[in-house]
């Protein structure tokens with residue numbers, strides 16, 4: 131009975147996420163014109179290259195309205211890297227006059243063409259995906275592999291999966307999201323024979339989960355210790371799910387189970403909660419009885435794939451450092467927009483002025499004597515002997531979170547290099563009610579923080 135309900139829901143959503151004939155026709159036309167223009171630009175240059183359409187619009191797995199055309203220009207594998215970059219950019223700018231340069235492993239041009247967002251990416255035409263000179267060289271092999279295997283029904287199920295993963299915030303292999311890439315979704319859907327078998331299988335996964343569609347099983351793969359391993363059919367040495375985090379895999383399992391238990395179309399629509407005002411943040415904090423602290427600074431000028439891993443490391447470092455100093459970190463988050471923020475909710479606002487500091491066992495003569503002499507003529511209580519050791523009670527260095535966050539000890543935390551430089555330039559510490567000020571810029575993020583969903 132539930133089975134029928136789930137099928138009925140999937141049929142309706144499948145319909146909703148299938149681009150209509152008009153969109154498909156417009157796309158085909160744009161791809162043709164774009165390919166022509168690119169081939170002409172190649173012909174103008176003293177280099178040989180072919181043009182291939184890759185990515186989800188080549189495989190019929192894009193979501194309606196989300197139209198990016200990934201067009202690759204393949205140069206001979208022996209071409210020097212700087213020539214590839216030079217020709218690649220020149221061709222990109224000729225085809226997309228208003229385009230701008232972006233940087234993956236090498237620079238490429240991205241811009242608008244007939245209302246479609248185009249990435250024009252230079253790569254090397256290598257013999258096999260295992261011979262790649264740069265990561266993007268694999269992409270044409272992905273398309274080649276999936277082309278003959280993804281029929282229209284599977285492509286429709288890929289779109290269902292992308293829609294669900296987007297709704298729960300885990301679609302995308304960028305380092306901010308650390309979720310599922312399009313290619314990963316395609317391989318998983320193919321491996322299971324559709325969306326429904328995929329989620330029905332996912333509800334019982336016990337990570338680490340491993341799929342090896344082409345049975346490569348080569349020893350190289352033994353090194354993968356990721357929660358989900360999908361051995362790239364086109365390149366045995368690569369785990370397609372390498373960036374997927376443990377958290378996001380578990381999220382997918384939760385929502386797969388949730389959808390099977392309670393089939394409904396709304397599962398495919400993102401939740402949107404209204405941004406919190408400063409007053410609402412204060413009310414939340416009062417209800418929770420926690421002590422929020424925040425370090426706010428100018429974000430370093432980095433692309434997201436560099437910024438977010440550094441923010442994440444800094445967040446964890448600061449939360450752990452506060453926890454180790456007795457302030458009980460409950461939960462924390464990092465936000466970035468105009469400013470960047472490391473936000474930590476603590477359970478303890480203040481520690482006693484005096485802290486206990488244990489020395490070596492009295493029996494360890496040299497160490498013990500050194501410890502005793504170091505503290506003997508100070509304002510400390512002790513040294514006294516307890517359980518065979520010297521102990522002193524001394525003035526605590528950081529009696530409050532603020533004293534720690536405003537001290538140089540903050541820089542002993544493992545921060546990313548650029549975050550460390552940004553903090554060295556300037557930062558502000560907010561404690562308690564002062565953190566409500568963050569609502570101006572991060573009201574929406576705070577709304578999600580205070581109403582966490584799986």
Ligand SMILES: Nc1ccn([C@@H]2O[C@H](COP(=O)(O)OP(=O)(O)OP(=O)(O)O)[C@@H](O)[C@H]2O)c(=O)n1
Nearest residue numbers: 185186187191192193200269272303311312313
């Ligand atoms: N981390 C990544 C990102 C991209 N790709 C390759 O580059 C292609 C284009 O990338 P992208 O546009 O990000 O993904 P799509 O598959 O096109 O999915 P969509 O645009 O629908 O999100 C992918 O299909 C894949 O073959 C990859 O191998 N690894």
Ligand SMILES: [Mg+2]
Nearest residue numbers: 185186198200
């Ligand atoms: Mg794409």
